[in-house]
Amino acid sequence: MSQRARVPKRHRLQPRQRDFPGEAACRDHLEPLLLFCEDDQVTLCRKCFLAQEHRSHVVRGVYEAAEKYRKLFWELLSTLKQKLEAANSLLAEEQENMRMVQAEEQNFKEMLKSECKMMIRLVTEENVMNFQNLQGHPFNPHLKEASLSPRMKFIAELEEKYQETLQRLNSLGRENMYKLQESEVRLNEQITSLHSVTAELEKKYGEPSLVLLKDARSLELSGVSLLCQGLEPARITDPSSCQRPGLSEVLELFQRPITLDPKTANPCLVLSEDLRSVRLRNVQHDVPGNPKIAHGNPEIFDFGASVLGVESFTSGRHYWEVDVEKTTNWQLGIYEDSAARLVPKASKGKILLMGCRMGTKYTLWVFPPLKGVYLEEQMHKVGVFLDYKYGQISFYDVTKRFLIYNFSDLVFKGALRPIFSLCFPNEGTNSDSLSICLPDVFVV
Numbered sequence: 001m002s003q004r005a006r007v008p009k010r011h012r013l014q015p016r017q018r019d020f021p022g023e024a025a026c027r028d029h030l031e032p033l034l035l036f037c038e039d040d041q042v043t044l045c046r047k048c049f050l051a052q053e054h055r056s057h058v059v060r061g062v063y064e065a066a067e068k069y070r071k072l073f074w075e076l077l078s079t080l081k082q083k084l085e086a087a088n089s090l091l092a093e094e095q096e097n098m099r100m101v102q103a104e105e106q107n108f109k110e111m112l113k114s115e116c117k118m119m120i121r122l123v124t125e126e127n128v129m130n131f132q133n134l135q136g137h138p139f140n141p142h143l144k145e146a147s148l149s150p151r152m153k154f155i156a157e158l159e160e161k162y163q164e165t166l167q168r169l170n171s172l173g174r175e176n177m178y179k180l181q182e183s184e185v186r187l188n189e190q191i192t193s194l195h196s197v198t199a200e201l202e203k204k205y206g207e208p209s210l211v212l213l214k215d216a217r218s219l220e221l222s223g224v225s226l227l228c229q230g231l232e233p234a235r236i237t238d239p240s241s242c243q244r245p246g247l248s249e250v251l252e253l254f255q256r257p258i259t260l261d262p263k264t265a266n267p268c269l270v271l272s273e274d275l276r277s278v279r280l281r282n283v284q285h286d287v288p289g290n291p292k293i294a295h296g297n298p299e300i301f302d303f304g305a306s307v308l309g310v311e312s313f314t315s316g317r318h319y320w321e322v323d324v325e326k327t328t329n330w331q332l333g334i335y336e337d338s339a340a341r342l343v344p345k346a347s348k349g350k351i352l353l354m355g356c357r358m359g360t361k362y363t364l365w366v367f368p369p370l371k372g373v374y375l376e377e378q379m380h381k382v383g384v385f386l387d388y389k390y391g392q393i394s395f396y397d398v399t400k401r402f403l404i405y406n407f408s409d410l411v412f413k414g415a416l417r418p419i420f421s422l423c424f425p426n427e428g429t430n431s432d433s434l435s436i437c438l439p440d441v442f443v444v
Contacts, residue, residue, distance in 0.1 A: 024210050033210060036065035041217050043210060066209030069216045076223045077201045083227060084194040090231050091187040098180050101236060105173040108239045109166060114408035116162045118392055120155055122250050122317075168242045176236040183234035190229060197223050238372075251385055251396075254319040255439035258309045258418050266305035268424065272435075278307055279433035280422050304329065309418035312337055318386045320418060320436060321398055325380040327432035328357040329423030332382055334393055337415040350419065351407055353382065353395040366395070366405045373405055381437065388412055 024033050026045035033043040039057040049059060060068070200219060204212050259275040270281045311318075324330050336349030354365040357378065364373040382404075383396035391410035396403055422432050 034062055035059050036062050036213055038065070041213075043213060062209050062213065066212050069212060069220070070205055072220060073201050073205050073223075076220065076227075077198060077205065079227060080194055080198050080201070080223055083231070084191065084198060087187055087191050087194060087231055090233060091184065091191065094180055094183050094187065094234060097234070097236065098177065098184075101173065101176045101180065101239075104239045105169055105176075108169060108242070111403075111406055111408070112162055112165055112169075114392065115394065115403055115406050116158060118387065118390065118394070118406075118408075119158055119250065121390075123155055165242055169239060172237055172239060172242060176234075179234040179236055183232075187231070190226070190231070193226055197226055251319045251383065252439065254317045254385070256311060256318050256320050257438050258311055258320045258436045260420070260436070261308050261310045261417075264306075264308040266307065268305040269307055269422070271307065275310070276438070277433060277435040278420060278422065279431070280305060280424075304331065304421045304423035306331070306419055306421040308335055308337070309420070312415040312417050313386060313388055314415050315388050317388070319383065321381055321383045322420065323381050323435040323437055324355060325378075327355075327422060327434050329432065330355050330434055331419070331421035332384060332395070333419055334384075334386060334416050335419035336412075337417045351393050351410075352419070353384075353404065355379065355382075356423075364404065366407075384418065386416065388416065 024043075025031060026033055026048060029045050029047040031045035031047060033045055035044040035046075035049050036042070037044055037054055037057050037059050040054070043062060044054065044059065048054065197219070201223065204216070204219060260271050260278060262271055262275070265271060265278075268280055270279050271277070322332055324332070331352050331354045333350060333352035350367065352365075352367045354367065355378075356363050356365065362378045364379075365371065366373055379397050379399065381398035383394075383398045385394040385396070386392075390408075391412060392406060392408045393410065394403060394406035420434060420436075422434065
């Protein structure tokens with residue numbers, strides 16, 4: 001008899017009644033089923049064990065084999081329950097993503113609509129001004145037509161681009177919803193299978209040895225198979241990846257030569273002599289002539305070191321451009337000025353666009369609320385437009401000439417000032433800097 005098939009003495013003991021009911025006997029030899037063949041996954045009596053077909057197989061005592069599977073089932077059950085919890089969590093996330101995708105799609109449609117309306121309003125008002133200027137001259141229909149024709153063409157092209165972008169958004173929304181619905185169905189199927197197998201494992205774990213060993217390997221393989229199935233979320237596309245028509249030459253009519261205000265500069269910043277550029281200094285010093293700013297003031301140490309523009313706006317339309325190519329982490333936007341606040345407070349009264357690079361990955365965020373915006377590569381120049389009367393702030397990629405994001409239907413109650421921030425370095429020195437671009441021609 002094979003050494004590996006020899007029956008240990010402990011397996012020759014009388015089994016406990018709970019493990020071997022009276023009917024647990026071999027059908028062929030009418031002897032107790034005391035052994036278990038690992039290879040064939042069957043219980044054996046003494047005579048079955050001596051048969052030729054089992055001599056080279058791994059044979060254990062029924063109790064030993066059952067305890068082995070009981071331990072394996074316990075470990076498998078614990079892991080499957082963890083996976084079940086993860087699957088339920090992912091399903092909840094995917095269902096939330098469905099709501100978020102629809103909300104984001106609607107948000108971008110509203111943003112596009114707002115931007116399109118603003119551009120048409122600007123062009124229309126410029127047309128009216130041009131027409132009024134022509135009224136002091138002898139009537140010339142050709143001159144009037146020459147003046148209005150390019151603007152009407154611009155409006156038609158803008159509306160066409162707007163409709164094209166809306167169509168892309170609709171198509172992208174349908175594609176995202178299809179992916180999320182597929183993911184929901186797949187996760188529900190996995191969750192159902194996990195519930196079924198974990199329930200069977202729990203039942204098996206508490207059963208007598210002979211009952212536990214029946215179909216034990218099949219149940220084990222079912223559990224392992226479920227563990228091998230990945231829990232993958234749907235790969236959806238950010239609606240902001242659709243390029244938005246935006247930056248127009250008409251905005252250049254409102255470009256302002258913004259200058260930086262040394263009185264509001266964080267001690268970590270160094271301003272250029274012409275007050276158009278700012279960089280981080282390596283050692284913190286108080287800004288000359290500004291004794292009110294003290295080291296450790298928690299109000300100014302927010303995202304990074306900030307400085308305000310000298311210009312203060314309480315009406316009108318204003319546009320400025322900032323070169324961000326030489327900085328990896330920055331903030332640009334609008335700050336609600338107050339005589340009671342000499343320097344920017346953390347987050348309060350700000351509308352911001354933030355750029356951040358971590359390694360090779362570059363991301364954009366808008367605030368408030370904090371929201372990620374799709375970006376393929378680092379930007380070089382950012383445009384900021386403020387329409388005080390209509391409560392609108394827009395950010396543009398100047399190089400690619402498209403809209404990044406806009407805030408509309410805002411209510412301004414006080415003076416607004418441009419704000420510029422650089423992120424504090426985690427360690428060592430930081431050579432980040434940003435510069436305000438001067439307009440080619442300044443129009444009052």
